[in-house]
Amino acid sequence: MRLLSLQYAFYAFLATLAILSAAYVAFSRKTVYAVLALVVAMLSLAGIFLLIQSPFAALIQVFVYAGAILVLFLYVIMLLNPRQADVTIRSVFENRGPFLAAAGVFVAGFFFLTAKWLLTVYTVERFQFEEFSLIEVASRLLTDYLLPFELTSILLLMAIIGAVLIAKRN
Amino acid sequence: MNEFLLDTLIIVIKIGVVFGLVIGSVPVLVLAERKVLGWMQVRPGPNRVGPWGLLQTLVDGAKVFFKENIIPDGVEPLTYRLAPLLVILPVLIAASVIPFGPPVKIAGREIPLAIADFDLSLLFFFAVATLSVYGIVLAGWSSNNKWSLMGGLRSSAQMFSYEITLSLSIVGILLTSGTFRLTAIVGQQSGGFWHWNVFLQPLGFVLFLLAAIAEVNRTPFDLPEAESELTGGFHTEYSGMRFVMFYMSEYSSVFVMSSLIATLFFGGYNPPFPYTFGTSWFDGAIGLFWLLAKIGALVFFFIWLRGTLPRLRYDELMMLGWKILFPLAFLNLIFTAILVALNWPGWLLGLVGAGALVLTDLVVSQILWRRRRAAG
Amino acid sequence: MLLVELIKGFSVTLRHMFRRRVTVQYPEQRRRDAPIFRGRHRLQRYADGLERCVGCALCASVCPSEAIYLEAAENDPTNPVSPGERYAKVYQIHLLRCIYCGFCEEACPEDAIVMGPEYELAADARAKCVISKKDMLTPREAGFGDYETFPAPRIG
Numbered sequence: 135m136r137l138l139s140l141q142y143a144f145y146a147f148l149a150t151l152a153i154l155s156a157a158y159v160a161f162s163r164k165t166v167y168a169v170l171a172l173v174v175a176m177l178s179l180a181g182i183f184l185l186i187q188s189p190f191a192a193l194i195q196v197f198v199y200a201g202a203i204l205v206l207f208l209y210v211i212m213l214l215n216p217r218q219a220d221v222t223i224r225s226v227f228e229n230r231g232p233f234l235a236a237a238g239v240f241v242a243g244f245f246f247l248t249a250k251w252l253l254t255v256y257t258v259e260r261f262q263f264e265e266f267s268l269i270e271v272a273s274r275l276l277t278d279y280l281l282p283f284e285l286t287s288i289l290l291l292m293a294i295i296g297a298v299l300i301a302k303r304n
Numbered sequence: 305m306n307e308f309l310l311d312t313l314i315i316v317i318k319i320g321v322v323f324g325l326v327i328g329s330v331p332v333l334v335l336a337e338r339k340v341l342g343w344m345q346v347r348p349g350p351n352r353v354g355p356w357g358l359l360q361t362l363v364d365g366a367k368v369f370f371k372e373n374i375i376p377d378g379v380e381p382l383t384y385r386l387a388p389l390l391v392i393l394p395v396l397i398a399a400s401v402i403p404f405g406p407p408v409k410i411a412g413r414e415i416p417l418a419i420a421d422f423d424l425s426l427l428f429f430f431a432v433a434t435l436s437v438y439g440i441v442l443a444g445w446s447s448n449n450k451w452s453l454m455g456g457l458r459s460s461a462q463m464f465s466y467e468i469t470l471s472l473s474i475v476g477i478l479l480t481s482g483t484f485r486l487t488a489i490v491g492q493q494s495g496g497f498w499h500w501n502v503f504l505q506p507l508g509f510v511l512f513l514l515a516a517i518a519e520v521n522r523t524p525f526d527l528p529e530a531e532s533e534l535t536g537g538f539h540t541e542y543s544g545m546r547f548v549m550f551y552m553s554e555y556s557s558v559f560v561m562s563s564l565i566a567t568l569f570f571g572g573y574n575p576p577f578p579y580t581f582g583t584s585w586f587d588g589a590i591g592l593f594w595l596l597a598k599i600g601a602l603v604f605f606f607i608w609l610r611g612t613l614p615r616l617r618y619d620e621l622m623m624l625g626w627k628i629l630f631p632l633a634f635l636n637l638i639f640t641a642i643l644v645a646l647n648w649p650g651w652l653l654g655l656v657g658a659g660a661l662v663l664t665d666l667v668v669s670q671i672l673w674r675r676r677r678a679a680g
Numbered sequence: 681m682l683l684v685e686l687i688k689g690f691s692v693t694l695r696h697m698f699r700r701r702v703t704v705q706y707p708e709q710r711r712r713d714a715p716i717f718r719g720r721h722r723l724q725r726y727a728d729g730l731e732r733c734v735g736c737a738l739c740a741s742v743c744p745s746e747a748i749y750l751e752a753a754e755n756d757p758t759n760p761v762s763p764g765e766r767y768a769k770v771y772q773i774h775l776l777r778c779i780y781c782g783f784c785e786e787a788c789p790e791d792a793i794v795m796g797p798e799y800e801l802a803a804d805a806r807a808k809c810v811i812s813k814k815d816m817l818t819p820r821e822a823g824f825g826d827y828e829t830f831p832a833p834r835i836g
Contacts, residue, residue, distance in 0.1 A: 166383070166445060173438065189424050196431040200438075201467065204460055207441060268423055268484055343697040612693045662683070669682040 152178040169207045318419045329559040330552045331361035337607050344611035373544040380446035388549035391439030395557045398432045401425035402563045403487045405591035409583035425486045437463040444538035455537030459528035465625035466518035472633035473511035476640040490572035497576035502569040506657040507636045509569045520557045523610035562602035718780045718795035723816040732792035734764030739784035747777035775809040
């Protein structure tokens with residue numbers, strides 16, 4: 135992945151978007167906007183997945199997180215009065231100038247580091263969805279990565295049971 | 305011509321065709337709905353503007369175009385403006401994976417007649433179509449109106465509940481066809497209507513149809529805009545072109561969802577009799593014709609449904625989604641998986657599905673009957 | 681069974697699609713009104729052209745919404761307007777106030793005011809909704825005793 139390729143431009147754009155929106159999630163006072171920024175962050179991550187040739191992960195990212203964030207959205211709306219959804223904590227980042235400068239340096243540094251890493255790991259010339267194989271993903275998931283796969287499902291099961299327990303207690 | 309430019313040109317033309325079809329379908333659908341609903345209520349429907357009232361939606365569009373775009377006090381200005389766009393964009397993007405004809409050879413190039421034809425096109429459809437609920441929730445939330453907010457919340461709860469069924473009910477098809485690629489799924493259904501997936505997956509089809517109706521917020525499940533309880537639901541505070549965008553997204557999502565149902569279960573662009581597609585543009589047109597005919601039939605069904613069934617109550621909606629459709633979808637997935645693993649023939653699969661459908665119908669109606677009797 | 685019930689319901693709506701439409705295409709097609717329909721008021725004349733109204737103002741006093749305004753004047757004996765002592769010099773009805781109850785018609789001792797069949801009373805200004813004698817009087821040319829074709833409604 136050459137530094138001046140179209141792909142790099144895409145990557146730079148998506149990575150900036152992801153970081154900026156993630157920062158917005160952390161520092162925003164409007165909770166609903168924060169949730170929306172989280173959606174943007176997830177979507178740009180999906181875009182990065184596309185760039186490193188894993189459309190399946192990208193689509194699952196959109197599919198699963200879109201739903202999950204929507205739940206968060208509902209919690210925000212239902213638990214906070216929608217008119218007073220702006221949390222009023224005095225932020226440490228009240229003083230914006232130095233914060234923005236630091237964030238800029240951080241973002242720029244992140245690009246150069248990750249770009250170098252991507253350069254060594256992936257040497258992709260163009261988008262090649264045609265060569266992607268879902269069957270490959272599936273069989274890998276159920277052979278090489280069976281243990282993490284099953285562990286994840288157990289984790290999710292535990293989460294479900296926990297949720298049911300918490301709901302039943304009331 | 306330059307290779308790259310030619311590719312781009314072809315894609316732009318395809319995008320123009322598909323978006324034109326989807327957007328252009330909206331006035332036709334609106335008129336068809338008003339006409340058919342009118343006929344079902346023993347009245348003629350719109351018949352004043354143009355011959356048989358054919359120009360009615362054009363005139364309505366012109367009227368609404370000149371209306372004032374009111375932004376009420378106290379709304380969240382950014383999200384209020386953003387929401388209509390967020391509702392309509394996912395529908396259009398999702399439409400890009402629907403194959404609307406067989407591959408066509410023009411000037412020595414083979415062109416697949418779908419904007420995007422890749423291995424995960426079905427997954428792409430669902431991933432993108434999910435996003436349109438954000439528009440509805442945002443519209444409801446930013447309108448500063450409790451009825452709008454309730455409409456938005458209802459819509460999102462409904463989307464969650466039925467999306468599970470929607471996704472699970474097509475896994476049966478994925479198992480029998482072995483691919484996520486919509487063009488491949490359509491290709492497997494060629495050679496006459498008895499090859500269509502609806503006969504392979506009758507239970508899956510019914511589940512998908514019900515969940516799809518809930519996803520596009522059509523009548524028995526149109527609680528987000530239940531006008532008798534929520535005035536207009538999430539779009540109460542909208543007017544002018546922004547309101548039209550909600551309206552357009554509703555009808556274009558009906559169109560796109562119908563095209564997906566046609567593609568998955570009714571053989572897509574394949575005619576109902578054995579026909580081998582060539583690669584001329586004429587064969588492409590034949591494919592488009594049959595797809596549109598199937599979409600038309602499905603749209604008629606959607607309208608018919610609206611003319612027949614009343615709206616569900618909210619608890620009934622949730623009960624249907626979680627206690628009936630979801631377990632059934634799971635059941636369908638399990639027995640399809642077993643039968644596919646055992647390599648049983650397709651007609652047996654269809655028979656089992658139909659049997660399961662009749663059986664659940666019996667059971668559910670028994671339960672409902674008992675419940676009604678117990679309630680007195 | 682649920683499925684059978686659904687099919688029954690769907691077939692009902694489908695059958696209705698092919699029924700004869702019941703809509704009356706209003707401006708071109710008109711429904712026949714009932715003979716006792718109470719539309720806009722008319723002031724009747726006798727066969728000799730004299731106005732029936734004698735300006736007694738019973739209609740105005742019985743009107744529940746006070747929509748009738750009436751000014752009576754003495755008849756000139758050489759050239760009477762009505763057969764009685766007096767006649768209505770000004771007779772106005774405010775159609776936006778009128779509730780079309782027909783009490784005026786009932787109260788009238790001379791059968792002068794009757795409710796006619798006209799119901800297309802929309803106007804683009806309030807002032808146009810106040811009608812006066814010239815709007816209500818049966819024209820001389822139209823034949824005079826034609827109130828017989830509008831028999832007084834039975835109320836109650």
